[in-house]
Amino acid sequence: MVLTTTQRKILVALSDGQFHSGSDLSEALGISRSAICKQINGLDGLGLKYSAISGKGYRLLQPIELLDEATIRGHLGPESVKYISSIHCLDVIDSTNNYLLTQGQVQPALSQICLAEFQSAGRGRRGKQWVSPFGQNIYLSLSWQYFCGVTALAGLSLGIGVCLVRVIRALSGVEVGLKWPNDIFWQGKKLGGILVELSGDMEGPCAVVVGLGLNRALSDDEGATIDQEWVDLQRILGEKNVPRNKLIAALINELIPFMAAFEQEGIAALINEWRRYDCLVGQTAKLQLGHKVISGTVSGIDDQGHLLLTQANGETQAYNSGEISVDIA
Numbered sequence: 001m002v003l004t005t006t007q008r009k010i011l012v013a014l015s016d017g018q019f020h021s022g023s024d025l026s027e028a029l030g031i032s033r034s035a036i037c038k039q040i041n042g043l044d045g046l047g048l049k050y051s052a053i054s055g056k057g058y059r060l061l062q063p064i065e066l067l068d069e070a071t072i073r074g075h076l077g078p079e080s081v082k083y084i085s086s087i088h089c090l091d092v093i094d095s096t097n098n099y100l101l102t103q104g105q106v107q108p109a110l111s112q113i114c115l116a117e118f119q120s121a122g123r124g125r126r127g128k129q130w131v132s133p134f135g136q137n138i139y140l141s142l143s144w145q146y147f148c149g150v151t152a153l154a155g156l157s158l159g160i161g162v163c164l165v166r167v168i169r170a171l172s173g174v175e176v177g178l179k180w181p182n183d184i185f186w187q188g189k190k191l192g193g194i195l196v197e198l199s200g201d202m203e204g205p206c207a208v209v210v211g212l213g214l215n216r217a218l219s220d221d222e223g224a225t226i227d228q229e230w231v232d233l234q235r236i237l238g239e240k241n242v243p244r245n246k247l248i249a250a251l252i253n254e255l256i257p258f259m260a261a262f263e264q265e266g267i268a269a270l271i272n273e274w275r276r277y278d279c280l281v282g283q284t285a286k287l288q289l290g291h292k293v294i295s296g297t298v299s300g301i302d303d304q305g306h307l308l309l310t311q312a313n314g315e316t317q318a319y320n321s322g323e324i325s326v327d328i329a
Contacts, residue, residue, distance in 0.1 A: 003046070003091040003117075006031065006039050011048075011135070017063030019056045046092070046118055046134040047222070062217065064135035065244040067115050075249030080256040085110040094121040096141035097197060097211040108145045108205075111256060115140050115248065122213065123195060130193070131226055136217040138192075138248060142210050144259045149204040154320070155267030155305040157182040157196045160210055162270045163254040164192060165277050168214075171242045171250055172233065177279030180298075180307045180324055184214070185279050188326075189231035191215055210259075212251065216244060267305055275300055280324065285309070288323040298324070 003011075009029055013020055022033040029036070040050065040058055049061040067089040076084075085107075093099055096114040098121070103112060116139045119132030132139055146153065161182035168176050168184070168191075179185045184192035192214035200206035215223075215232035223230055234241050275281075280298045287294045287309055299308040299316055306318040 004039065004042075006035075007043060008091065010036065010039055011043075011060075011064070012066060014050070014058060014060045015064050015066055015135075017060050019051075019053070019059045021057035024057070048134055049219075062136070062219075066135060067117060067248075068245050071245040072115075072249045072252070075246055075253075077253050080253050083109060083111055083256045083260055084113060084252075086112050088112070088114045090114065090116045092116070092118045092120065095119055095123055095211075096139050097123065097195060097209050100141050100143045100209045101197065101199075103143070108147065109260065111259065112143045113140065113252065114142075123211070128227075129225070130195075130213045131218070131222060132213070133218065133222045136244075137232075138212065138214040138216055138244065138251070140212045140214075140248060140251065142252075142255065142259070144208045144210070146200075146206045146208065146263050147204050148206060148263050149202045150198050150200060150206050151202055152204070152263070152266075153198065153206060153208065155271075156208070156262060157194055158274050158301075158305045159258055159262065159267050159270045160194050160196070160212075160255065162274050162277065163258050164194070164212065164214070164251065167247070167250045167254050168233075171247060172237055172240075174233075174236050176277075178274060178277040179280055180278070180301065181305070186231050186236060188279075189229040190226075191231050191233070191236075208259075210255070214247075214251075216241065216247070268303070271301070271303055271305065274305070280326065283326050285324050285326050287319060288325070289319070289321070294319075294322075 022036050025036045026033045052058050069087050069089045093116045096116050099114045100112055118134040119139050122130030122132035161178045164184055165176055176184055176186045182194040183190055195211040197209045217234040218232040281300045283298050285298050296309040296311040299310045302318050306320045308316055308318055310316040
């Protein structure tokens with residue numbers, strides 16, 4: 001569905017989670033009370049939960065902080081601003097990555113950024129669905145163009161993971177970690193993930209779209225379809241949860257300089273920091289490689305960012321792809 005201008009205005013009014021009467025909304029928006037009711041009923045397609053009580057009005061069951069480009073830009077540092085060509089804040093989209101993939105490339109050393117309130121077809125790694133309810137979490141994609149080829153970008157996703165952990169730890173004080181290659185975890189539960197999509201020649205140039213999904217506030221009903229243990233910042237921080245637009249700006253401030261420097265610096269400078277955040281090292285795990293499953297003990301990563309898995313015979317092998325899971329059997 002497409003969010004109408006009137007629905008957007010209604011959501012701005014209701015975003016505080018307090019009751020607002022139909023007459024007050026009608027007067028503020030310049031439309032009839034029956035039109036207000038019709039527009040609010042149309043929000044069901046976005047999964048928004050609300051109450052409508054005679055004599056009191058309407059309220060969202062959970063307050064929301066809507067995307068605000070002006071607020072985001074107000075928190076951006078000069079090192080980020082000079083590399084950004086545009087910021088797209090969208091209400092409803094199939095996927096923020098898809099949006100940028102169809103926008104075409106801007107000139108090198110400039111990034112387009114796409115943010116969405118709701119994704120109808122959000123994607124995680126390996127084609128998995130990314131649950132993307134309206135107005136609570138972070139769905140952020142950014143584009144970049146490199147002169148180097150695809151092979152020179154090995155380790156990019158690991159560095160992006162380090163950027164996310166830095167921001168979350170700095171703003172919340174929560175010691176989140178990394179699950180190879182680039183999932184954000186807290187106490188064995190997934191908090192966020194990264195999807196990097198590349199296009200171009202093996203020798204260059206190469207276009208990159210980086211997608212970030214971060215659970216900021218996810219209800220039990222919304223998370224019911226997720227096929228693994230998950231957590232959100234609301235459950236971790238409670239009333240001290242980080243403001244959404246401020247968190248987005250902090251992520252951009254960390255990511256843009258990293259993307260700008262990566263072609264020259266690579267992953268080497270961040271490998272040891274990634275290792276400090278590694279939440280799987282020393283654990284028994286299984287690596288899914290196509291139809292093949294390899295069991296062993298996670299021994300960290302090598303200097304190229306490849307997973308090191310030590311098997312029962314004591315042999316350690318490095319892997320640059322696959323889906324790792326902790327063996328709890």
